[in-house]
Amino acid sequence: MLRSCAARLRTLGAGRGGARPPAGNPGPAQRWFSSEKLSANDRSLPNPSWNKDLRLLFEQFMKKCEDGSWTHMPSYSYKNTLSTQDFTTLIRDGKLPNKHLSQAQLFTRSYEEGLGFEYVMFYNDAENRTICFFQGGPYLQGAPGFLHGGAISTMIDATLGTSAMIAVGIVMTANLNITFKRPIPLGSAVVINSQVDKIEGRKVFVSCNVRSADEKTVYTEATSLFIKLEPGKSLT
Numbered sequence: 056m057l058r059s060c061a062a063r064l065r066t067l068g069a070g071r072g073g074a075r076p077p078a079g080n081p082g083p084a085q086r087w088f089s090s091e092k093l094s095a096n097d098r099s100l101p102n103p104s105w106n107k108d109l110r111l112l113f114e115q116f117m118k119k120c121e122d123g124s125w126t127h128m129p130s131y132s133y134k135n136t137l138s139t140q141d142f143t144t145l146i147r148d149g150k151l152p153n154k155h156l157s158q159a160q161l162f163t164r165s166y167e168e169g170l171g172f173e174y175v176m177f178y179n180d181a182e183n184r185t186i187c188f189f190q191g192g193p194y195l196q197g198a199p200g201f202l203h204g205g206a207i208s209t210m211i212d213a214t215l216g217t218s219a220m221i222a223v224g225i226v227m228t229a230n231l232n233i234t235f236k237r238p239i240p241l242g243s244a245v246v247i248n249s250q251v252d253k254i255e256g257r258k259v260f261v262s263c264n265v266r267s268a269d270e271k272t273v274y275t276e277a278t279s280l281f282i283k284l285e286p287g288k289s290l291t
């Protein structure tokens with residue numbers, strides 16, 4: 056099952072809004088999410104810290120991958136990989152601190168198993184949607200017993216950013232507007248349901264809500280603007 060989802064994922068191009076790479080010439084989006092070489096380190100698969108709800112949601116959506124309507128997205132810590140090289144090559148910015156880059160890894164994958172961000176994302180091509188199932192661990196506490204607002208904002212940014220990247224290629228967050236409606240209990244599984252609302256030139260408008268696993272409680276709502284990066288343009 057895992058293999059069939061990964062195979063479908065590899066057919067995704069650099070994005071609907073952008074040009075798809077020619078066959079046999081994988082584009083950057085394929086490399087970020089492809090499980091070809093790194094599957095042993097895939098952090099989006101269940102581990103013992105996942106609670107019952109997170110496992111159930113994962114299993115439900117892996118089943119939905121079987122008919123090709125949804126795609127499971129592998130996820131890695133991106134320690135000094137091709138992905139970050141793609142990014143630095145794209146923006147051609149000599150001022151990037153290479154000394155730190157050698158130690159860099161993806162923020163949301165930098166905690167030990169169960170302590171920080173445990174999550175998995177699935178993507179629906181026809182509906183333009185990315186869904187993230189997320190369980191915040193004990194190191195992400197804000198108010199006692201609840202998830203820190205910055206932690207949920209991080210996962211919202213990551214989910215919306217993934218939606219935007221699938222749509223157009225490499226993007227950065229230009230703005231992110233969040234309404235916190237209810238606090239999220241630490242250790243509970245939540246569903247971040249995002250969609251691309253509109254693409255205007257390099258601007259990608261995306262939105263999401265965050266609900267409890269049973270969908271009864273709406274915790275958070277957000278809208279965001281991502282900008283597709285212009286090759287060769289310095290950002291600093």
Ligand SMILES: CCCCCCCCCCCCCCCC(=O)SCCNC(=O)CCNC(=O)[C@H](O)C(C)(C)COP(=O)(O)OP(=O)(O)OC[C@H]1O[C@@H](n2cnc3c(N)ncnc32)[C@H](O)[C@@H]1OP(=O)(O)O
Pocket residue numbers: 087133138139142161212213214216217220225226227228229230256257258280282283284285288290
């Ligand atoms: C990447 C490889 C990793 C691979 C691994 C994969 C990992 C799996 C994925 C996880 C996903 C993570 C997602 C996290 C994503 C971040 O965390 S990004 C970090 C936070 N964001 C930043 O640091 C961005 C800082 N800002 C900037 O660098 C620049 O302002 C931007 C956003 C790149 C835009 O700069 P620019 O390309 O020069 O664009 P610019 O020409 O100024 O504006 C273009 C248009 O957008 C409009 N615009 C720009 N900014 C705004 C704004 N704030 N409000 C409204 N309009 C705006 C302009 O008015 C203009 O409009 P038009 O005149 O065309 O109508």
